[in-house]
Amino acid sequence: MTDHPKDGQAGPHHVVVIGAGFGGLQTVRSLKGAGLRITLIDQRNHHLFQPLLYQVATTILSPSEIAWPVRDLMEPRPDVTTLLATVTGIRDGKVILSEGEPVAYDTLVIATGSRHSYFGRDEWAEFAPGLKSLEDATLIRRRILLAFERAEREADPARRAALLTFAIVGGGPTGVELAGIIAELAQKLRPQFRNIDTAASRILLIEAGSRLLAAFDPKLSDYAAKSLERRGVELRFGAPVTECREDGIDIGGTFLPCQTRIWAAGVAASPASDWLQIKGDRAGRVPVLGDLTAPGHPEVFVIGDTATVPAWEGKPVPGVAPAAKQQGAYVARVIRARQSGRAAPPDFKYRHLGDLATIGKRSAVIQYGRLRMRGFLAWWVWGIAHIYFLIGARSRATVAWNWLWNHVRGRSAVRLITHSPKGTDGGQIQD
Template identity: 65%
Template sequence: MATNPTEKPRHRIVVVGAGFAGVQLIHKLQHPDVSITLVDRRNHHLFQPLLYQVATTVLATSEIAWPIRHLFRDRPEVETLLGEVIGVDRDKRTVQLDDGPSLPYDTLVLATGSRHAYFGKDQWEPYAPGLKTLEDATTIRRRMLLAFERAEMEPDPTIRDALLTFAIVGAGPTGVELAGTIAELARHTLPPEFRRIDTRKARILLIEAGPRVLPAFSEPLSAYAQAALERVGVEVRLGHPVTDCGPNSIRIGDTDIACRMIIWAAGVQASPAAEWLGAEADRAGRVAVRPDLTLEGDENIFVIGDTARVQQPNGDPVPGLAPAAKQQGAYVARVIRHRLEGRPPVAPFHYRHQGNLATIGRRAAIIEYGNFRMKGGLAWWIWGLAHIYFLIGTRSRFAVAWSWLWIYLSGLQSARLITQREQHRR
């Protein structure tokens, strides 16, 4: 089809990353004068707050992830590319892909997220996988289920005890949620299914270098969460950092504990976006941005989500939460619309905190919003409704709601398929 030579060229926007920030930006930026290219290393958008439920056999992968192309199938101005960005040429205004042509842009939005960080001990990663992607979740699920299977056949009680020891490093929301769910799996779901071992004797360790679990919550709710974890059999270790991780053990301070399953939930590191831009980054790799979320010295580049260090008026950084990323995506969409339409600049970004939520197993949760606090079973139902509301599509909402209701009533978790074997180690 021939192009009208008098037609005004569209403003080219390249968005790198299909997480909460990038997807929200595109949803909010529907404008006749733009063309949008979305690039991601994976072909799906992931609802990361429920990723731990895939890792612990509660949900299937398809219930918390959706093909990116499907999300924007009705948006002809949006092009989706599966590829990995390796650099940005700010002078030429292009984005370099590892396997494909460079992408020219008029406006670039980097929303590339973060991954788990080992505080300089990257050699621990093979033994202590983190939880940021579907691949991470299925790896953890496979290793956890294989640990029970191998323990069932292990004649040596010392090795059997090590196989039934599960260590979670980091007592933030992910660590607490993992520990509680694994404990309930071992205590309630699996016992009738094994004949040689008593899965209720599994040892679940939650290890935190700080003085309490869930430090983002108030002390009373943190204490409640710890007590709830201990009631379901989780052993909480506070005030002692992990000093080593290996294939057969974990070291806490100076104490070695035989352990074949370690999950890392202790820290995050931003993507290499700062390196692509030649920009300064903080210790977590986040790029400092201006109040309108643009890169210092380049108003054509926005950095949002976990990739950016956004300063609040009180000096604290905006937390790396899904609501914060979505707010930033919507804000940048508004900034771009104002620019295209010649309207006055938008006021600086202002983060609206929507509260903290965390669940402890299938019957208890905690909620904190300003001075409002709630804990227990009712909080669990509110936590569930809040998460279902933000899922994409009626089918996903129905599937997750049904899975949770079934587990709540029966205590049975059905997503327990081992789809890939790993080499057995003794």
């Protein structure tokens, strides 16, 4: 690790970036060679390719194929110091950490992403985990696989039926992708069990709105719904989840016994608005200015899912990876302009690269401008796009090989059940 001037001493302009996600990492990369001192802070030691996180949760990919240690990525950058730490606040030009000394900054970039939103019912998180981290993915994978294992040795028909019922709450891309792949997994596992028919599992996708994939063209939403139904997924529209318990969920006044519940219904921003004492929007996102700075804080940039940016033809920029990367690159241009004394670039404008969602093997939907694509060809385009955005040739080759093997043979090498500490996962096998 390269020594840097201590805070308060003369030295290069100090840029602190909180968050090693798409936005934060792009900011750091785009500042290469700018002659700055950069500190990158994250509470996890890896950068995560979240668009493929659901494939870890459904046994297609292993965690190491979609995550990379931040220190490995930053090793060629002596201008970057990486800190594994949890940020608890921002005060008097310093980032406050849960442990250790505060970190002073000249410029601050907040790219802390989002978390699950249970719409005021945070106690549901224990019973219906969301999908935002590797820990979430391995927890969901464990619960899905354990449901089949426990059903294999369950004699009571009602309890067995509950074990073989999987409920996904939320009909956005994550919910659609999870439902389709869990349905396919249940089919693939059928020859491996003797006492149960895994193909008879009940997979429900629950959407409080009137259709799936609300951001997509209605015809593509309809295609996705019919494709899921052909895979045996039950769709529930127009009724929100009103209760979530250890033994099931309540949908519009009707209780459904189920042992595996997954939350894909909403997100909330990180507490950056509280740190800055700025009123956030309904999801807690910071309403930033045209140059992506926080109101009243020209030295603080807020990007990605942490910010609400009306820079997409007057609409808020969607919380997707390409948007965060574009914002990170833009912030780096602003910082470079400030340091060189040049005029700042024009206000940020978002360039939409399209909406993509896979429904399962050989099926996906894509919309880009007026272009609409669905089915097998869309599935190939979806796969190529995701492989392209992975970091490193090794990751691209490994993921491509696993997809090919899974496509041709229908088998996966990562159907492993890893146990959590006793008492932290209600789905674990009891001794």
